[in-house]
Amino acid sequence: MSTSNPEATPPPSGAAEHAAVDAALADLAEGEKNWADLSLSERGKLLDKVHDLTVQHAADWVDAAVGIKGLDPKSPLVGEEWMSGPYSVATATAALSASLAKLEAGGSPLDGATFGTAPGNRTTVKVLPLNIFDKLLLSGFSAEVWLQPGIDRATAQRDAGLAQRDPSHTRGIGVVLGAGNITSIAPLDTLYELIAHNRVVALKLNPITDPLLPVLTRVLEPLISVGAVRLLTGGADVGTYLVHHQQVDHVHMTGSALTHDAIVFGTGEEGARRKAANEPILGKEISSELGGVSPTIVLPGEWSHADIKFQAEHIATQRLHNGGYNCVAAQAVVVSSEWRQRNEFLAALRDALDRAPNRSAYYPGSDTRVAGAVASFPKAERLGKNGRRVLVTNLDPGEYEPLLQTEYFAPVLGVIDLPYQGNEFARRAAQFVNDDFVGTLGVNIVATPQTIRSMGSAFDSFVESLQYGTIAINAWTGVGYLTATATWGAFPGHTVNDVQSGIGVVHNALLIDRPERTVVRGPFRPSPRSVMKRELSISPKPPWFVNNRTAATTGRLLTAFAGAPSWKRLPAIFASALRG
Template identity: 75%
Template sequence: MTGRHPDLARGGTEMTESQSRSVGTAAVDQALADLSEGEKVWAGLSLAERGRLLDRVHELTVAHAQEWVDAAAGIKGLSAASPLRGEEWMSGPYAVATATALLSASVAKLARGESPLAGADFGTAPGGRTTVQVLPLSVYDRLLLSGFSAEVWLEPGVDGATARREAGLAQRDPSRTAGVGAVLGAGNITSIAPLDTLYELIAHNRVVALKLNPITDPLLPVLTKVLDPFIAIGAVRILTGGADVGSYLVQHDLVDHVHMTGSALTHDAIVFGTGEEGARRKAAGDPILDKEISSELGGVSPTVVLPGEWSRADIEFQAEHLATQRLHNNGYNCVASQVVVLSAQWPQREEFLAALRAAIDRAPARPAYYPGSDDRVAKATTTYPDAERLGGGARVLVSGLRPEQFPPLLETEYFAPVLGVIELPSTGAEFATQAAAVANEQFVGTLGVNVIAHPHTIRDLGGDFDAMLENLRYGTIAVNAWTGVGYLSAAATWGAFPGHTLEDVQSGIGIVHNALLIDRSERTVVRGPFRPSPRSLLHGEMSISPKPPWFVTNRTASTTGRLLTGFAGDPSWMRLPALFASALRG
């Protein structure tokens, strides 16, 4: 993305690349000079004043939500009538509206001398861990996400009293700022860049130079409006440009910290450089970057399907669920499921695969807007020439593999509509143990893993199921849900499993979101209902949730997403009837 920028032309003459670079670097210099002064203003603000800034961003997000969604849909080639616009509502303004509301509530508690975890529900998890319930947090959560829950598992040895005492992170001492942070925004999900900016400001007390991914440059006008309260005081500056501008920014003497969302290859280029010299530096542990970097880098996400006795309706719903895990945003998600892990001994294996094939094939068509998508699809079909082409040839399903054929699928993040299936020769508790081991040891990345299991299977496995969750080394684990629900849950943590290094970065270092400002978290575990309502109630699951609005086949997703965003801006019982009516028609 380092080519010329025709929009920078003067007097009808296109700028040369060197002129464009000069303009970009001058903009970086000015932005960082502004932020150096803005840090002083930020340091002088009280917690109450910071809370009011968050409240204003919350209001502006909802006020400009339609403009946001229109810009995002334009980038992704979605028509005004497409239900797929629901993805842009929910993963764009809705995510930022819910995050700002909860961050403001946490800052308000700190201003009153309370912990953000005052009143939180604590529990226990395998290995003697303490957990914090982060979903549901209100009666509205219990209604709108009925049957869904999430808990943050704290690091072993951290108890509830310690968590309450340490919550608040850098806002426990707001006058002690941490310099200037550079945030390199993502090009796929439009809430990532503003959410990462807010997390730098609040969790780390750093003012922010946000560099947009060139794919999302059309969002510049609306993001400038939404983040204006922080821009106005010099705490945020938004930059555009290609890789040359990003490189100049992260290496700048006035930048104290870098946070990026992207690929491990981009991370390594920033930290160690490129080519043979970059490889040598990485091997020697000799970075060229002279400051700390945090990152969220994706990976190859598995979905483990535990064998059980399923009805035909269960099979069709979960096949549609899995198709969504891959095809949401056309597969351009860092946590899109790429590989299904099945038991070769499951009697319903072929029936499930047939339903999965049909669900992928009938999912709505959409443009392959993300750069390089077609090349990555072609690479998958070259590696696996027997792969099936579905959805008019735009999607790829790889199945029937021998174990020696697994590695490319488990080690290459295709970031495209490519889904693979691998089978393990075991069942029951042995399969759960084997699947966890394969996910940990053979898959690249540790961002998210999904587990689909019939409630009876979970009950029958008992402690073996708990051990499986404990053993999975992933930052977010979703049971009968998609890990994307964890992304959308503002109080949940989001990031790789802790412990990665610059030399072996996997899915990254550090976390974001975490609106309760919890310290020393280890992972988030999300749970959802195995069946949608009303079948859930008929089978004893206490959930009234219909087909989730993030399903790619949800017919009213756009309307439901718009209504959810409005509700996030102004929660009210009066808004619920229309919301429920739209959700039920999905």
């Protein structure tokens, strides 16, 4: 990464105004020494404490999230907050602790892993399922991390562990600029900075999530007490002061490419000039997860009416989960105009978007972005009880650009028709989403098992050709986010002056070096239809579906299970899931 020299970095200003930042960084400078002295087993015990506190305070966490997002506390949608909040942090801390235990024993986090191969001289690592509980709770779902081409099994095992392979060699102070949408992002990014990169962390919360400060303070107390983490709040001025501070060695952010560029190059005409010339004003490295326009590719095939209804609900969920305020929310559905069931599918998709539960537009600027989409597409349909959902169909190629180049970060979904069939459709769709869509964070593929089998090796080549950090086949890429041992981030290769969906990965609890992507697979049909069609899955409608009637109960039970996995907890989870 190209950065400017230290002399080009503007000095911090307003030090008196930002005394809290100075104090936090001074604490972390001392805390780094404490962190360096901790053994791997001592670090693992701290993670175990964070794990236990996450589950202990999970209800308070969810209550705060419900307030932030204006949800009815009795709504099934509260399940989203359980699963994308404390559940995610509980599973991540457990997995990271297990990796440290293997390193402490002189081994590798990948000892005992299942390796495979993928096209293009790639080695794969199975990251889901990893045990019998995974197989039961996520029946039919799987995930693999594909390593970058040429990395073999022995190299992967040797290099897994990242900075924890030399724990006493700490790497300064990292800043994490937290996201304002999914409540686990900030603590998960903090854990990754601390463990994968061995940097102590100043976490600045997004102002939207400031109500979480008391809960996160309690949850992260073991790391705060040893001086490894400090929590900060404040607006853009605090963030600017913090990232440019001379005591900060690295910045990680989740947000928009515009915010990234403002941090790295500055704003206005001078910022644009610096970006064009690749002359950063940020005198340190930055990693990032920035979203983009995520596609869902629907491969044509023979679908039953039940298949069409279920997959329409699936894609509606990909857009409407968390109100549409997700970095990896599907924004454009790519279909074949030659598919004989196209119209029936679009009618079902329209109905699923229209009938999904109503919710408030809590994320700032949402209504403005929706209005911008409607202005760009005057024939767009307004759906839902409040008309805040937008569906755009029947576009001419000359009308595509706003949909493919603008991340609306709002409940806006478009449909793109390509005039091809069979393998040619898959090839053209991959080329289209690689070349014409901004961002590389995630892509979804929906296809019947019969279609996948009929394509043979062409399907594998299709998946390989997709240049995205997470690829989900008959699943949503959000499953990759929820899988602690999977990687999460953009496809590798972006630079600060063409950042797309960001630089680097997070999560990655197996601490895998040089990953390229995560590939998630799920069942095309829910149980019992999956069993009747001989799919190897007994999963009912997933609890993250926006129309799942028992998602809140299932999410709460899953979080308790993540706190203390036990066979005794499974019947209640299954019973709730089946009623969804």
